[in-house]
Amino acid sequence: MSDPHSKPKFRWHIVVFLAPAVLVYTAVMIYPLFNTLRLSLFTEVDQARVYVGLQNFRTLFGDTVWSTQFWNALGNNFWFFVIHMLVQNPIGIALAAILSHPKLRFASFYRSAIFIPTILSFVIVGFAWKLILSPIWGIAPGMLDAVGLKSLYAPWLGKEAYALTTLSLVSVWQFVGIPMMLIYAALLSIPEEILEAAEVEGITGLAAFWKIKLPLILPSIGIISILTFVANFNAFDLIYAAQGALAGPDFSTDILGTFMYRTFFGFQLQLGDPHMGSTIASAMFAIILVGVCLYLFGIQSRMRRYQF
Amino acid sequence: MNAARKNPFNTYAAHGALILYTLIALFPVFVIVINSFKTRKAIFREPLALPNSDSFSLIGYETVLKQGDFFLYFQNSMIVTVGSLFFILLFGAMAAFALAEYRFKGNLIMGLYLALGIMIPIRIGTVAILEMMVQTGLVNTLWALILVYTAQGLPLAVFILSEFMRQVSDDLKNAGRIDGLSEYRIFFRLVLPLVRPAMATVAVFNMIPIWNDLWFPLILAPAEEVKTLTLGSQVFIGQFVTDWNAVLSALSLAILPVMALYVIFSRQLIRGITSGAVK
Incomplete structure (x- = not known):
């Protein structure tokens, strides 16, 4: 490659290869991220940016108008995450376990069909479910009526007590394909010899799943959990598409993403405030960072990985 | 079993x-x-x-066809998605090659720096991104979206592609060097064709989230002439909310392109996920 007589040259091609990615990534992702954290320390007075230290955070956590909204959004976001962990991931694992049976016919058809909601946009999903659950159209009450359960029907999206859970379940419906696929992949990578050895010992069926496969796919479940966590605490689109920026009824579906959007852009009578928006973004950043660190240092490093 | x-x-x-x-x-x-x-x-x-x-x-x-400019929205979404994928793949593959192929000071640090973005959502920096786009005059252009999606897609692309590039045989590259090929030619002529399956996987992973995103079009490019299909259908449905025929048709039209993409690429997508590209 290089002339043996000369000294080792500076390898410019490394710089050329790295520069575009590093520049775009730094300029559009990393720099704005830190700039947002920095902006949370400023406020606007007479159209000038003034440094105020941690004042915005004091307002967010201390001023009751702000702190009630913040804790409401955080609590709702947490519930959103809990529903995903309790419903989406177990259903995904169960579907993957069924799909990974050898000799199951039509497996690829089921797999592709169940993945379809995941590829649809939040706008489609939000509106489609809004229409289906709407009391005006009557598909949901009609179907419940057909199985004699009409009394169970309520306009779920319009009731404060149910709206958030309903939307969480819609989101679960949409994204169940992701844990299904990842667990399916993990299950396929378990060597046949292990399962055969278990079979010789008389461990088959459900016992084989609980005692052999589940422990082996735990690392994948860990990854799915952290992906779910990051996605949930950064969610916005579904709530916005189905309930609007006000996350109604009466903020009962407000999560951190919609709260930040409203604060940043303003709504109705409230003016947009980029500095308070940055403050909320910084809080979200801290929450996600804590979650990811807990996972990396608390869970992943302790998990036993098996190499086949 | x-x-x-x-x-x-x-x-x-x-x-x-x-x-x-x-x-x-x-x-x-x-x-x-x-x-x-x-x-x-x-x-x-x-x-x-x-x-x-x-x-x-x-x-x-x-x-829908009379009231909404769905062809324009579709075209915008196409430009943004294809443009972003092009830059993610080109820049991502180049950086992945540098990290996988050469030993240099700071290689590990650079790899970790680029990997940071896999876990941290780019949305956190929205306030400053908007400010920057306003200052550079890119707000309400498709370039704003392409830049943001490129930055968002690069970390995972570099991560996946560098894993694959480590598997390309050294003998092949060294043979190319003996034949006097420059490092750039080795990359474009020898390595890129070999990692094409991995590039396809990266493309498919990025395609759907970019096409479906609502947040950045809403914030960076809400003007009529640069609306993407996702934002366009959101706004259209909001306006026609009582016209059920129009809403249902708009939803169906929005489903159509993604379904077409899915039918074309589903094998690639499923193979990508199940081959453990995202462990």
Whole structure:
């Protein structure tokens, strides 16, 4: 490659290869991220940016108008995450376990069909479910009526007590394909010899799943959990598409993403405030960072990985 | 394992569970699409019936095509998605090659720095991104979206592609060097064609989230002439919320392109996920 007589040259091609990615990534992702954290320390007075230290955070956590909204959004976001962990991931694992049976016919058809909601946009999903659950159209009450359960029907999206859970379940419906696929992949990578050895010992069926496969796919479940966590605490689109920026009824579906959007852009009578928006973004950043660190240092490093 | 083969009851139960879930997954899409072809009366009278000669109507589609500029939205979405994928793949592959191929000071640090973005969502920096786009005059242009999606897609692309590039044989590259190929030619002529399957996987992973994103179009490019299909249908549906024919038709039209992409790329997507590209 290089002339043996000369000294080792500076390898410019490394710089050329790295520069575009590093520049775009730094300029559009990393720099704005830190700039947002920095902006949370400023406020606007007479159209000038003034440094105020941690004042915005004091307002967010201390001023009751702000702190009630913040804790409401955080609590709702947490519930959103809990529903995903309790419903989406177990259903995904169960579907993957069924799909990974050898000799199951039509497996690829089921797999592709169940993945379809995941590829649809939040706008489609939000509106489609809004229409289906709407009391005006009557598909949901009609179907419940057909199985004699009409009394169970309520306009779920319009009731404060149910709206958030309903939307969480819609989101679960949409994204169940992701844990299904990842667990399916993990299950396929378990060597046949292990399962055969278990079979010789008389461990088959459900016992084989609980005692052999589940422990082996735990690392994948860990990854799915952290992906779910990051996605949930950064969610916005579904709530916005189905309930609007006000996350109604009466903020009962407000999560951190919609709260930040409203604060940043303003709504109705409230003016947009980029500095308070940055403050909320910084809080979200801290929450996600804590979650990811807990996972990396608390869970992943302790998990036993098996190499086949 | 074998028990499932021997016991027909287990097989039936497995199929039963899968069919039930498939129905749950497809039912909403089915209801939306069939009702978009019906008259307003039929939509409400028999929402679950297929359209027949009596109830068939294209009135919703007529409204949508007359009122909304869906071809423009579609074109914008195409430009943004294809442009972003092009830059993600080109820049991502170049950086991945540098990290996988050469030993240099700071290689590990650079790899970790680029990997940071896999876990941290770019949305956190939205306030400063908007400010920057306003200052550079890129707000309300498709370039703003392409830049943001490129930055968002690069970390995972570099991570996946560098894993694959480590597997390309050194003998091949060294043979190229002996033949006097420059490092750039080795990359473009020898390595890139070999990692094409991995590039396809990265492209498919990035395509759907970019196409479907609502947040950045809403914030960075809300102007009529640069609306993406996702934002365009959101706004259109918001305006026509009482016109059920139009709403159902708009939803169906928004489903169509993603379904087409999915049908074309689903094998690639599923192979990508199941080959463990995202461990």
